[in-house]
Amino acid sequence: MFSTRQMAYYDHWGQFIMINSEKDSFQKLLSGKRNIEQLECENTLIHEYRHCLDNLGTNFGQKLLAETYRTMSNVIMKKKVEMHVVSPLIISEKVREKSLFEIFVKEELNSDNENYFWKFDLTDNYLNNYPIQITKFSSVRGYKICNTPVLFTSLFEANSIYEELHNYNHFSLSEYGNNSDKKFLDLDFYMKYAKQSLNSEMIEYSTATHFIAAIFELPHVLNSYDITSQICTIF
Amino acid sequence: MRYRLDRNNNKSHFWYFRNRDFGYIIKIICEEYKSIQKGNPIFDIEHFLQHFGLPDINTFESDVINDMLQGRDLLLTKCYFYERYIELMLLGVEIFETIGISGRKKSVRDCLMENLFTEYIPLIFQDEELSIIKITDILEDTNNIKNKYNMYKLVGFLESESNKYITLI
Numbered sequence: 423m424f425s426t427r428q429m430a431y432y433d434h435w436g437q438f439i440m441i442n443s444e445k446d447s448f449q450k451l452l453s454g455k456r457n458i459e460q461l462e463c464e465n466t467l468i469h470e471y472r473h474c475l476d477n478l479g480t481n482f483g484q485k486l487l488a489e490t491y492r493t494m495s496n497v498i499m500k501k502k503v504e505m506h507v508v509s510p511l512i513i514s515e516k517v518r519e520k521s522l523f524e525i526f527v528k529e530e531l532n533s534d535n536e537n538y539f540w541k542f543d544l545t546d547n548y549l550n551n552y553p554i555q556i557t558k559f560s561s562v563r564g565y566k567i568c569n570t571p572v573l574f575t576s577l578f579e580a581n582s583i584y585e586e587l588h589n590y591n592h593f594s595l596s597e598y599g600n601n602s603d604k605k606f607l608d609l610d611f612y613m614k615y616a617k618q619s620l621n622s623e624m625i626e627y628s629t630a631t632h633f634i635a636a637i638f639e640l641p642h643v644l645n646s647y648d649i650t651s652q653i654c655t656i657f
Numbered sequence: 658m659r660y661r662l663d664r665n666n667n668k669s670h671f672w673y674f675r676n677r678d679f680g681y682i683i684k685i686i687c688e689e690y691k692s693i694q695k696g697n698p699i700f701d702i703e704h705f706l707q708h709f710g711l712p713d714i715n716t717f718e719s720d721v722i723n724d725m726l727q728g729r730d731l732l733l734t735k736c737y738f739y740e741r742y743i744e745l746m747l748l749g750v751e752i753f754e755t756i757g758i759s760g761r762k763k764s765v766r767d768c769l770m771e772n773l774f775t776e777y778i779p780l781i782f783q784d785e786e787l788s789i790i791k792i793t794d795i796l797e798d799t800n801n802i803k804n805k806y807n808m809y810k811l812v813g814f815l816e817s818e819s820n821k822y823i824t825l826i
Binding site for chain 2: 433435436437438439440441442443444445448467468471472474475478479480481482483484485487488491492493494495496497498499500501502503504505506507508512544546550552553554555556557571572573574576577585588589592629630633634637638648649651652653656
């Protein structure tokens with residue numbers, strides 16, 4: 423389940439989107455006047471929609487689909503399910519159980535300083551005897567941020583955030599056009615996403631993006647979503 | 658990418674690839690790609706595929722579709738969800754044929770704006786009445802899961818039960 427935000431989540435067990443809002447008010451807002459609130463509503467939908475298309479329309483997503491349905495069918499039959507520990511269905515849970523995922527910095531990082539430029543080191547670790555790479559993120563000043571493997575959730579999340587940014591670009595062009603304030607309005611919007619991606623509580627979702635930003639030495643983590651999304655689709 | 662796999666001496670390399678360890682895979686392919694990009698900030702997916710000895714993008718996409726269709730055999734026909742799985746798997750092929758790699762044929766945004774595939778993706782809102790049908794009644798007929806509320810209720814139950822049946826290998 424991808425509960426990236428409180429507003430909605432995509433359930434990859436049942437392939438539906440759960441919207442944590444009243445139906446009438448959500449739909450009214452969605453079809454209403456074009457403004458920032460309407461855009462946020464649209465972005466919520468496009469974000470979860472992309473999760474669903476990835477789940478159904480990619481090779482990796484379909485393998486996950488088959489494993490999910492095989493598991494659920496066995497539960498109905500009350501039969502055991504043999505599962506690899508690195509299966510996407512359980513890996514997040516197992517990584518936490520084995521304490522391979524660890525957050526050191528709890529507070530939200532200030533996004534307008536050099537913390538944009540994270541460093542990482544990779545180390546070998548084991549999950550039930552299977553080797554797994556752990557990424558150790560730290561700030562340029564050496565503060566520890568977190569330790570985590572790059573999980574499929576962060577690949578799917580990179581695609582969905584990319585769609586939100588793409589949708590915003592359309593909105594910005596159509597609504598602000600050549601407005602002299604456009605630059606500032608865009609910056610304000612992008613800052614929100616930058617802060618979200620730097621938020622250590624949500625690091626599981628943005629690990630792949632930071633990882634690629636660090637390898638390609640991109641000056642801004644938001645530049646990384648487009649590239650990450652393309653690479654993620656190949657898997 | 659396979660030929661590079663054979664050349665690597667890291668003792669865990671095989672397992673990282675086999676287990677699809679994304680951190681490892683992304684690291685080695687991105688670092689190698691970065692070294693040949695020579696500072697060019699533009700990421701070109703076709704060049705990327707070519708560099709790793711993968712087929713051109715059109716062939717690559719038809720290979721992906723063939724792989725997806727092979728997925729027909731991943732579930733036994735007697736499985737409760739078999740019919741739904743096949744339906745979704747074929748829908749997935751249609752989605753991929755429409756969008757292509759990373760939306761190169763049609764962007765995901767355009768698909769949503771044109772309401773493509775939305776009839777197959779149910780939205781459930783917090784104030785909607787959920788079905789009061791019992792799990793045992795839902796299971797009596799596979800047609801029951803065509804109702805989104807029944808599906809919501811059933812998968813919630815099966816997901817919570819799944820840990821009892823999973824054996825790690």
